[in-house]
Structure formats: structure tokens, C-alpha cells
Amino acid sequence: MIEGVSEKKLIKHVDDRGYLMELLRDDDGLLERFGQASVSMSYPGVIKAFHYHRHQDDIWFFPSGNAQVVLFDLREASTTHKETNVFFMGEENPVLLLIPKGVAHGYRVLGNQPAMIVYFTTSSYRREAPDEYRIAWDDPLIGFDWTTKHR
Template sequence: MIEGVKTKKLIKHCDDRGYFMEMLRDDDGWLASFGQLSASLSYPGVIKAFHYHKQQDDIWFFPKGNAQVVLHDLREHSPSFQQTEVYYMGEHNPISLFIPREVAHGYRVLGNEPAMILYVTNRSYNPEQPDEYRIAFDDPVIGFDWSTKFR
């Protein structure tokens, strides 16, 4: 092996919705400053929502498939407090999305193919002190309707 080159065996955590995989973590020691790069695959129609973080920022990208991404601002001192925004991301609209801490986020897979999300965070997941707070996908305060509407 060439000096300095490193490999890492990736572990998939699978369930009936798809899988989750940590691709790179700051404690891997590969980069001087970094949080975590992760990948997750979800099957058609799956809704993964909502959750937020108090210390973690996210950057989302969907390289495969398409998703409806929903954000809801929980930051009381923000000018957009309690606003909800929808983004359509994926193969048909390849964008990266920065999600600040204390903004609830989730997504629904669109179409008939699985969607893969790659996301970068400014800190690694710590199972002993998870910075992850859940809100039901159908929370009445957020009031988002996940159904597809035809005009």
C-alpha cells in the first residue's frame, strides 16, 4: 500500500426502510477538521421526519433518486421562526442544502426508485450523547401534509 493511503471498511445498518452508513468521521483522523460524512438509502414512499439538532449543522445532497425535503424553523429568535419550507432535491434537481442547527428537517422519497442521501455534519454522532431530537412526521404544530397532490 502506498504510504499514507488509508481505507475504512464501511458498515451498513439495515432495516425495512433502507440503510444507514457512516462514511467518514472526524475521529477517523483523516482530516484536520471535520464532523462526519454519512450515506443513507431509503425506499420509495418512505418518510423520515422530523428531527433537529441543538449543536449540529447538516449539509444534504441526494445523488440518487428524488426527495421532497421539508424544513421547519424552531429557532425562537430567528426572523423565520415557525416557517416551513419545501425543497425538491435529487437527480432532477441536484443541489446541496445547508440546514442550520435548531431547524427541524425530514424528507419523503419520491418516485418508484430508492433515494440516497449523502450528508455532512460539523460533528460526529455520539451515541452516548446524541444531539438528535425527534418530532413526529405528522406533528400538528408543524402541520405539514406529506400527501402528493395532483392538480
């Protein structure tokens, strides 16, 4: 796994009314500090990739739908520099994923339903000086093949 990336298995507490699931607690030790929580919905087949941050860490969670999440380590001093990780996240696999600063990240919505992502960052978004740097979804540096392989 890419150095600095953490995955937290989530626990659903279910009863006859539905379920409760704690996503992120201040005592989980995942974020140095908490900056912002956001939510976004994407339609089936949409690819949102890639971007990275120089100063903030992200935590991603997909409460509905399913997604293929791809990470690429851009950090030259990392022991996992230029390594790629793929995670399948969503309703079928409820996990939190910590994405450290300097790791490019993106996702593709899987299946026939939209996917919703809830994400938390260590800094709030600043429109006048955004800490967000884009890389094309098909950039040859990353070289990721987004097609689904059938057996």
C-alpha cells in the first residue's frame, strides 16, 4: 500500500429502523486536523480524475453507489513513489480511505446507479488560492487503464 495511505473498515450498527455508521472520529488518528466536509454525486460511468493537493489530506467515503478509486504516489521522497493503488469502495465495501497530500486521486462510478462521495479535508477550500492541481484522467505519467476487465 502507498506510504501514508490508511483504510478504516467501517461497522454498521443495524436495527429495525435502519443503521448507524460512524464515519470519522477525532480519536481515529487519521487527520492531523479537520478542515471541511463535502458531498458530491456522479452518474454511472463518470470518471473524475486526477487531482492532488500539496497541503491537505483527504478522507473519502462512498455511502451510495460504488466506485473504483485510483491513487498514484507523486511524492518523490516516498518509498512508494510512482506506485498505483486501486480500491473498490461504496455500498458493497464501506470503508474510509485516507489520501495523503502529494498522492494523486480519482475515481470511476461503477454499475448502473449514481455514486455519492462524502469527503473530509484537513483544510477548507479557498477559491482565491485553491490547493488543487489537476492531471488528466488518461495522463501517460500515471498510465492507468480505466476499462473493466471481463473474464
